[in-house]
Amino acid sequence: ADWETVSLEQAPAHEAYSNLHMVREYILPVQVPDLFEDTVNGALLRVAKNMGMQVTGGSFSIRATGQRGMRVAGAAARQLFVNAAAKAWDVPASEISVEKSFLIHKATNNKAPFIAFVEQAAAERGELTPKLKTPEQYKLMGKDIPRIDIPEKVDGTAIFGVDVDLPGMKYATVRCAPVFGCEVVAFDASAAEKMPGVQKVINLGNGIGVIADGYWQAKQAVARIDIQFSKPDQINNSTEEILQKQRASLDEASAGSGVNEDYSHGDALREIELAARALSAEYQVPTLAHATMEPMNATALVQGEKISLWGGFQNPLRVRNFLIGNMGYEAENIEVHTTYLGGGFGRRSTIDYPQQAAKLAAAMPGVPVKMIWSREEDIQHDVYRTATVARLKAGLNEEGNPHAWSMQYVDKHDPADATLIHYDIPHQLVSYTKAPTHVPFGPWRSVDHT
Template sequence: MGKWTRRAFIGAGVLTGGALVVGVAVRPGNPVDELKGTLAKGEGEELINSWVKIGTDNVVTAIVPHAEMGQGAHTALAQMLADELDADWDKVEIMEAPGIGKFVSADIGREFLAPTLEVPAILEPTVQGSFLKLAQAMNLQITGGSFSIRGTGQRGMRTAGAAAREMLMASAADEWDVPVSEIRTEKSMLIHDKSGKSEPYATFAAAAAEQSLPAKPKLKNPKDFKLMGKPIARKDIPPKVDGSAIFGVDADIPDMKYAAVKAAPVVGATADSIDAATARAMPGVLQILNMGDFVAVIADGYWQAQQALNSVQTKWSATEGDSLDQDAIFARYTAALDDAGTDGGDVETEEGDTGNAFASADIQLEAEYKAPFLAHATMEPMNCTAWLRDGKCDVWTGTQSPLGARSTIADTLGIDMENVTLHNAFLGGGFGRRSEEDAIVMAVRLTKAAGYPVKVIFSREEDTQQDFYRPSAMSRFKAGLDKDGKAVSWDNIHTHLFDPADAPTVPYYNIANHRIRKIDVPMHLRFGPWRSVDHSQQSYFIESFVDEMAHAANKDPYEYRRELLAGSPRHLAVLDGVAEMSDWGRELPEKHGRGIAFVPSFGTIVAEVAEIDMSGPKPRVTKVFCCADPGYAMNPDGFAAQMESSIIYGLTAALYGEISVKNGAVQQSNFHNYKMLRIDESPEIAVKIINGDAKRLGGAGEPGLPPLAPAVTNAVFAATGKRLRELPLAKHKFA
């Protein structure tokens, strides 16, 4: 990899078009002269590895290498950079970084692989450079896993802002001939109190560009934060309210045509033949294409294309999955679990002698749980606009993985990545769905076949039936309790484990003997990341079974968890926090219930209490209390909004969410049979934030979801005595 220097970590400060640009993690061999040519202002500006720019108007532009899909990452990341820079927030602008290799998510890789690694400043460039090269090799420029703030923000944005501030202070000290220690910064101004001198950052942009770059600039202590930790309004909200925000579906290219698509209803099938006679006679229809794995109609307008596609009769080839239905899929899981028996499967974690501890336990419990396939149901349907011309391809879309998408586009078309330009837009919901590239691949294949720009838009039916689903799963538990109800044995075997590895584990619970195993079972449906990934199933399984243990021990579920968390004060603070919020133990009306669940995930500790009303024709969740410790909430309003969002998303799934299969194909097609939570069904939600460790940040986008389902089903048990071991609630009948 060559020799790494101090300059390698922070990168290059250059003056171009009157703006100071500071990059992060620029590898040696990228000289400043090369960078200058790519940093011109105006449309198509390509900023290589620069995360902060200071213009002659003293406007600070934060270059954010993550997608904005409603989670507030753009604002929070810019907030972290601006605070370290002591920038005037009213004059901070945000720009999403382009999908190029210099903006890979090296800090996310480091947070994932070596979250606690600290090295001396002299070694920092080498270490960071290693993660940079790894991320580049993987085309890892991703928004997901609740990593943006705790990865890029904590290690990247703060570092870039602090570095720029030190460079500006050094420049002012040289010009004013004063010690740098006497200069302070405030709201994008450099100030020397003794002489009364003050100048805006822009005055010293050129001089700062010549400064040596600190390998490890000093970051602020939380007590000195001015923007971090404050409930600052998101900058993406006003344009979304006034309609000026641009989403992928808003792309409008000269001479663009529209495509409606229909993929094979059973994965792996191809279109043997099509009858498009009716469609060809319809107005506005330009082309009808059999692309093998999907059929497309291209027309002057989307509605024309979709109506024509609806009239196309397609004969699809037979597949091995044609005979599968929902019962057959779960029968596979059951058979695999049965075959694994007491010792089969892959051991994920084991401590103590689980078998003997269970056999000698005074109380023995066994239970089996099921969770269904789930779709993402983003409000903006999947879409992509592509234009291939002169060996180059431009793509307009909203993706969680712009660099990975560029690589896929290049491979699909057989061209170099340098000839692919991806214009990323706001995402109308992601939840993991927009890390997939099926719509993008369809669009680039169609523009190649058609010879003009094509916008692909999935119908809601196509969006529902061609998703990359949250996998269904089954889990079996055995637990042994002593005569006092204390847990002495925990044995769990479950189907599948995709991400993250810790989802089925319970290291925070004090159980001396425990073993967790998994088995892999083939699935014919496509699957992919879904908000909180495997925590969404595993936490429902785990926290429901812990509730069963509490009742078997004849103990209060909250108090029982307190015993399991003995010796973990930070965990106990969250559990106690939600109990206090919800006034746990307060008497509820008849046919009402209260349930609790506790799940640390994505670096954030969360406990939730749900209250449910079972007196009506269907269950109604009335209140949800959420206490969370993310280490430090960089934007408390934004963090609370993500907890609320996760709760609503999780409640939708718990009450209604189910993708079922018949004859190999997904049965659900739209919101009439894949229901969403309606506004009149939304519970009252209260969120409490505990800042437990500012040095170790947790995520926000996903950890609020895992406790929700078990809190609700535990509440159902409290109200009715009925234990729900399969989701959703809509599958069950209540007296």
């Protein structure tokens, strides 16, 4: 294809775009014979569809979307066009070359653009494992090719979620429970409702939302609302107390209770006791929020039985499925428009913010409502890389090299191999304990690796 004519379009929220390759890498990260490729991909695509996995994340853009997706799709499409041209020109397919979106047969002086054969190509099925180009055949890969998205991101024409602007749009913001798991018990919005520009005050269950003519008006109004939240199960559940609970869990594991073995080889604990030199350390990391450059936001418009959403979503299919399963919309009545993301890192794979936008817009049918979280709300209501404690021990031999290694940590997450070391240490023991907390955990670049 001619790179200068290539454009990009966001895929709609639909099962057809489920991320088969992400599911496959986690469930079956091995090569299968070509004979079973179709069966395996079909089964795992069904899994991806059922999970609503139209996900952008996990650094899959190159190795999955690019290497296993676009390269394969491009090669298969190229062959379909070549076959269609060969049939039309009555020449061998092997004699047709492709150059910058044109099909060429030099011997007969035939030349035609891809579009001339698009109907014929679309009527056939492409190969599942087409022949890919070898490195010496590359014309784009490995070359300094301008990115398509750079100019609009530089000149300000790129549309992020917060840039969405619709006729007659109102603005909203929210104020949610300061402790996770609490709900609104009662609220007094009388003062807020009298403020200039305020249109609606809505109870969202775990917080209150205000719709106004402008964002600042909504933010000022929501701060004036007297909200009573339910009492948390553990009132004094501070960060320090969470860490103390984790240390107690590690202590119990050291005493032989509540330990879960992650990996074991040899006799690490005994060898550390007998080592020429033993080292030990406890490491602690704090709770970390994503703090994306663009705060959480989404725009929604409800029109009768139809709903449209705009925003930066890492999993638009999950957003659509929530609207179907939790708000009663039919799939054909839902439009999800995915914009550029002002930072995601896993945070925008969750659906708390589009869910709130949909509920707010439902309170004002026919009026587009853009909901924007304040930065304070953004930091306080994330899905976090939670605070955690880990204890490491090592035994060195007479030469000063590590001979035994032990690591205890709290709560195991994905990826499963994140806590395993890749060094040739003969005695290893990696184990973990469980110390549940009310703080929500979520995808956060290299979560378990950190």
